[in-house]
Amino acid sequence: MDRDRPALISVRGLLLRATVVAVPLAFFALFFAYPVGAVVFRGATEGSVLEVIRRPSTIRLLWFTSWQAAVSTLLALAVGLPAAWAVSRVDLPGKRLLRAFLIVPFVLPTLVVGAAVQALSAWSGLGLDGTVAGILVAHTMLNAAVVIRIVGGSWSLLDPSAEEAARTLGASRATVLREVTLPALAPALWSAAGIVFLFCFTSFGVILTVGGPGLPTIETEIWRQAVQRTDFSAAAALSVLQIVVVVALVVVTNALERRAQSVTVRRPAKPAPARSWRRRSAVAAALAPAVVLLIVPLGLLVEQSFAVSGGGHGLANYRALRDTSAGGLFVPAAEAIGNSLTAAVWATAVAVLVGGIAAAAVVYSRSRTGRMLDVALMVPLGTSAVTIGFGILLALGRPPLDLRSSWVIVPLAQALVGTPFVIRTSVAGLRSVDRRQQEAAAVLGATPSRVRLTVDLPVAARSLLVGAAFAFAVSLGEFGATSFLARPDRPTIPVAMFRLLGRPSEALHGQAMALGVVLAVLSLISVMAIERLRPTDRLGW
Template identity: 50%
Template sequence: MRRLLALAALAAVPVAVLGLFFVVPVSGMVARGFWPDGEFAPDQVWEVLTRDRTLRVLAFTLWSAAAGTVGSVGLGLPAAYVLHRTALPLRRGVRSALLVPFVLPTVVVGVAFRQLLGAGGPLGFLGLDGSATAIVLGLVFFNVAVVIRVVGGAWEQLDDRPGHAAATLGASPVQVFRTVTWPQLRPAVVSAATVVFLFCATAFGIVLTLGGSRYATVETEIYLLTVQVFDLPGAAALSVLQLVVVLALLLVAGRTRSTPVVRRPATPHRLRRSDVVPVAVTLLLLAAIAAPVLALLVGSLRVDGAWGLENYTALSTTGQRDALQVSVTAALLNSLRTAVDATWMALLTGLLVAVVVTRRSRSRAERRTRRLLDGLFMLPLGVSAVTLGFGFLITLDRPPFDLRDSPLLVPIAQALVALPLVVRTLVPVLAGIDDRQRQAAASLGAGALRTLATVDLPVLWRPVLAASGFAFAVSLGEFGATSFLAREDFPTMPLVIFRLLGHPGELNYGMALAASVVLAATTAVVVLAVERLRVTSVGAF
């Protein structure tokens, strides 16, 4: 009982944070959907869900998510093999380059594809600008790194001796893969595909930038109903539907997530003639990922058909015809300050959660409690950022928690978005520390703080830095929740970029390109620095 009380005391702070800033907003959103006028009215929810536009939006959401998943898995599997099973030259650099798109701000990805596929762009002749195909390409660009990391991490740990034995008995490479490798790899592939489908179905910035209102998903429809139509009950009804579907997908992902039995992690082998096709696919994927980024960079340096830095020097202004209330450089400082606040919030909460769920359980009740807490703190991953921001908007607007004018409102929302990433980065590391080391330190007279300093911190400091970097990058580019919550006079960079795209004028568009390059470069530097720590974030997916 004493240990349960200590566990409850340690978990009290993160539970209170989650209750106030997650459970209350989500509950308020559900209540707004089913009790729009204070009375239970499920018929209104049904009316929203059976509208012709809602059905079209739902159909496009499922189609685009399925297409994005197929594309991500189809391109990610060969790359996962090449980058985790072969000694490809510059393998670490290629891995890092393929990871960057996943943490790029989604609005930057949208702008990059508009520049690549739009009129005057390198691939403008294909006529894909503003099409459903462009949205799917953006989703694949953003999510292929998930497949590479999740499947590659599992593939890297497969013992290659059974495959060698099958090959010596006359099995072809295809037969070895089908009969030996695939049965062991399938859980990781299914888990990755499920998570990618989830990310595609809840994509916001990419779909809104590339599709507008013509190609809306459930995620963007919630935003449009709230901001443009002011149909809050309708938006709440869609949020409830999305919440149910996303939680079901997370349950499937949790059930299929599996780590193969590790007997002897394979040493990467030299490239063979049979590796020509996967290597070619990997190099083409690298080129495809570089293309929109390069198009974005080149477009930002072109002014009136000539090379110049005018788009960058204009970032200190409010744009053509005062398209913005503040300059882009001021918005960048806002983003950096907000991301710093969100990072320390997510890191402190995530550390407490990781400590709570990884300490050794000595009873069935304690074990169940820790398991429940672990699942509880993963709930923010099951709610889209748009839904979370909408929940903040309609619940944290009255005393004693009227935070509408608080400068901490946006960082809190961004911290909740980054929290599952921090927890899933730290939990595997803390769980891997042998509890007997802590017991030995305690038996030698070390107190709790001394034990933490001598046993945990030497192992934990690099993952903590990695978690901080990922949380900072995610917060810096967060667009969904921030689009609901940021004040007009205190916008972040993603919001400024989106507003510049919505205002006519060549200078505004050029500034949007330049601002996207600055934001992408800042995020990439953070992610590449984290990658240097050699801390894998597979668990975060």
């Protein structure tokens, strides 16, 4: 791939190339490698890692973290797979809406999901709050769309004639699914299961808001040790354990993905419209769980944000956001909105700058540096946000670089989480540039830089904007790292929501719901921007 790209040559080119590699690398080193390194160093040198890991409480922690993630993954697969079939095999009406729906969970803040599940719990009387069931519902709600996207994407590229061949050879529908379709989907299934498990294993906002203090995982325990008990050694030891498990997970899922033979597709299926009544009801049944699971809790969140104590609906909760006397916060909750927007704008700017340069390096660089940079800058995405936040607190909260009291520390941490999104969309965008167009421009006399300006740039600009919208949405909802770094007098929306939800007061809960709605609306605006700008991918999504 890289070998086919025009290389940057000449002295000016070399300088440019050095900058292009140096800027993202420096950012990655300073705000990721150094802080995480500090955590590992602290955990290793204070000699407590083995001691902490051997504690029965740690083993219980690891066990609970793992099984809730495993069950969440199975549930997400159960809800996501039928929907993946529907979106890939059936020409559904309202495809645009569906596409947007499938992106929502990627940018939906975990605190919004937590608040929505609390709203569902209060409305249904199921008592999900503080239970494993609540955590599982929230995780399924967030991750079914991940399964739909990954497996559905692969499914729509499968040649249906193999399935039809099996049918004519005497296999029933169930046999075809078991013996032909699922084996062919195996790489996608492993990939989706791996990602969902990782998300649920390192889940933070959901566990903290829905599970509460009674159901700790490794991730929330790192936070509790570091922030509430200020036992940095124990927190560092748990972080090391977390990193080891995550790395092992990534290695295992990659191996499983590779072992599952990928299938070369000759003729992708064209989705057929559902004509018969039977097929229509099958499609509805396949999509219903995923859609209902997202729509109902969010609907209840909106409903409860307008609920007035003593019955009826009104704007009381929203008005109260301006109230200075709100318990649990040092400032009116409304200020959190401004703080979040400011932080997200700066985080997005940094992510676009660093991610854009990194994407150019990845695509245009002939050397291995580009590919290494690509991998390196993806690592923060797989690292737990809590570890990153904790690391930044440890490493950058003291000389030589003390950013702890500066507000920039929050957008910088958020930028770290947003950068991989910018890189992914930009690299995909730049690689989708039609080589024949570049060649045509060159044959018509355009210099290499002119080719980039006229052919590459329009595509790049568009995908950079998509990446920016992703980074903005992710920054807005970021909670894991921000919870370590936001100063009490400068909370972001998720931080304020968490404080309000933690109080046993109905009025403050109402305010949290109102803030949740504001955050959800801001995220939805980002999704709409993404949808408008995003070119349709090869699935026509």
